[in-house]
Amino acid sequence: MKPRPRRLAPLLAAGCAGAAVWAAFPPVGAWWAAPLGLAVLASVLRARGPWAGAGLGLVFGLALFTPLLHFTAVAMGNPVGWAALTAVESFYLAAFGAAWALVGRIRRLERPGGAAVLARILAFTVLWCGVEEVRSSWPWGGFPFGRLAFAMADAPMLPFAAYGGAAGLTALVACAGGALAETAHALRRRRGLDALLAASLAGLVVFAPVLAPVDGSAQDGTLRVGAVQGNVAEEFEDAFNRALEVTGNHAEATLVLADDVGWGTLDVVIWPENAADLDPRDFSASAALVDSAARAVGAPVLVGAISYADNVRYNDMLVWSPGQGAGEYYRKHRPVPFAEYVPLREQLRHLSGQVDRIGTDLEPGTGPQTLTVHAAVQDRDVKLAMGICFEVAYEDTLRDGVEQGGELIVIPTNNASFLHSSEAEQQLAQGRVQAVIHGRALVQVSTVGVTAVINPRGVVEQRTQPYTQAALVADVPLRTSVTVADRLGALPGLALEGSAALLAVAGMVSGVSRLRRRRRLRRA
Template sequence: MRMIDRWLTSPWPRSGAAALAGALPVLAFPAPSLWWFAYVALGPWLLLARTAPTGRRAAYDGWCGGFGFLVAVHHWLLPSLHMFIFLIAVLLGALWAPWGWLVRRLLGGTPSPGRAAAALLVLPSAWLGVELVRSWQGLGGPWGMLGASQWQVGPALRLASVGGVWLLSFLVVAVNVAAAVLVSVRAARLPAVASLVATAAAASAAWSWAPRPEVDGRVRVAVVQPGVVAGQDSGEKRFDREERLTRRLAGQDVDLVVWGESSVGFDLDDRPDLARRIAALARRTGADVLVNVDARRSDRPGIYKSSVLVGPDGLTGDRYDKMRLVPFGEYIPARSVLGWVTSVGRAAGEDRRRGSGQTVMKVGHGLRIGPLVCFETAFPDMSRHLAENGADLLLGQSSTSSFQHSWAPEQHASLAALRAAETGRPMVHATLTGVSAVYGPEGQRLGPWLGTGADAARVYDVPLAHGVTPYVRYGDWPMPAALLVLAVLCVTEWARALRLRRSGPAPLVRPVRTVRESPVRPGR
């Protein structure tokens, strides 16, 4: 025991322990998908930070844990970014430094029940603050948000319809904090138990109050996944395989056919022959075909990734250009400064161009679809806006072919369950090489996934539901609520510091008693 204590008081071993503790939550995400582990995974990290000898050391524990968390959740980027991923994790891991300091401030030593109770509200709010900052697209986007680990838990998905993935993250962190208090702070066990009971009661109330989507229709959607296509002219070969797979859908009463991201590598205005072949597929299957074009545009400069709808008569004119691009994968931030990364990884040789707005397309007999491209399915606000704009069905077109033998395809496919539950709209996640998946309006999985080893065209019977979920109506309300909690904390701490300053330091030297001299009598 003394050896462990001595080891944890040394800066470098302690930093390594913090990084390992921060990496533990990755086991709750796909592919392991140990969703239950998320509720205790932060425990070692919390216990380490609360025992830090100083506030600065607790901040380092938070920083190192954030580094470990980011490397673990994004480890599949290592073949693309090489050592650069560690630099990114070091920079973004600093976002958790204030969180580590707060852990020690509220739970360090022998905290009073009041401080422990405050921790159960403040620490989850601070975690949401970190997720808000790192969710900015320029910093990598909201990949690996802690609440996303609950994508296959029915009650959690129901809560997502109330407050989105933000609410799930808050609840997961709150349970972790309560568990850490129960284990380590005997004097504060009562508020910890009370907090767990209150959290369970509030979650149950929200679960029972949240309106369930009412199914009022069905559509048959086909996902075409061509699988890995290698060698020269892979764009032409992929198109041929997608065409062959789509022909098999004839006679299956399909309403819409969806191809994955970058399924067409040529601008269809420049290649009218390809547009005619897709239109022929639409006539053969009796359904519009949504493809994704990754090519240089003929009508404007630059390369775009675009969802393009093709009907029996050809291009319908409906087009959505991807708005949020993957940093380094599709563009390089500050290319004049960071352009050198193209020499050490698979960073974009040329920046893709951004679209200007989201689009809702009308398909067949009035079905309204809202397309998203790859990385965009990680952003809760984008699917929420599509639902607000009248989309009946959400569509994600993706390609994770660069990460075939990693956890990335499963992680990406799981995000669609959350977007469906948040909006009350079914979602189709169609990829080139897997994993493709379809979810109902409550986030429930519809049929088996198309894994990374599959090349197939599969038809899904998708229920449609309408109505407005609380999340769509009220938006990301857990986030401003968390920021309000942090603002109240800052005001309280400022008032406390001001009060201590006004009271002044305690005297360090005892006052000297004055000795009254006896009067000297004359004559003596």
């Protein structure tokens, strides 16, 4: 039996690898830690069997997702949902570990030489991306938090997102990680040419994309936007129960904004998700506050409100025109499972009463992924691509809005329930990557922060501090062109999923063949 320290070393290495990848995301934001963490994972999985690979992948996943998803415990006030979500997400990486253990032992991939080095790097990249694509889309729409692409907001490879989307950007990170692992392995085996080849590839995929052109100029003029962060008391649940307090905060901040910039100088004012704690379409007192703010600033106001009907609820962003009231609205298309609605409620109730914390399920909206506003100063209609809160993590949702004519992406969100956790900064990083993917400026507006203006190159031009009452004013570029990433759509992700599945099957077939050969040798 191996000494205990030697048996624990692979587990410790896998845990450190997961922690390194976590450090690539906000709040740490050390993007370069992601390829290093993947390199350690690839190294520790080398020559392992599928069960050992699954165990090491699970440890890696737990080390990554436990701190990354801690904001769910903050929101719920207990660790039940945090533990469940962390476990589910980690099982995907257990599957990756098992699959890579099988694929990495395909005989053609075990050979020395430059061709085998490149093949192993490509296989590692494809397999990682395929698992990430599945995790980000299934079940119930998936959970894209933790996509490697979303850790690359400050990385030199970010411009590639305009060409390969989130899947392509993740592929560069995975490729760099696989290449670093091959570099270390070749150096240990004193194969200098193989090490040089792998290291050169790692450097190429990390730094070459900085040269890729990303156009951020206005193509249809600009839109003068006011983004209002009204703030909410940190005892947020009580604040939302105090009727009209949240609406009053945003109305007050809008009046201050009107005094600062003057009446009739803004095209549109954007309030965040849930800014109206009582729906102004149903409550006259709420309507009066919203209308007074719209009249003071002399521009339409986008207002977040929850609508109830037939024992369900909807998450809306509606256009409120001064003196005219509510008009067009966007209704959130992708509610978050177990946060806004509960799948399999009756079955899960036997496991935990926490499912009934959500008393009324949020239903998905229908209709376009855009919202049209009449720009007050310019006297013309402008289409906005909309995504509410966690929809910023779903590339296909925002793509729909762009393809339907959205010239600017707007992300109203309510981060109040996450307090001072990393959730708001993670969303901001996601917005930065999405701005590049879709070639659009992006305005994120939060009740408590972070409210920010992001240009089409993914650069934050303005932002607020959390838990402050503030407003931003910006002339944001309106754009009409479609990026390569949006033209390709879901194709890169589907290709990676299919290729990963084929690789996994090839690995299983190879494993069965290897087992049969061993049995024949034993019999002989």
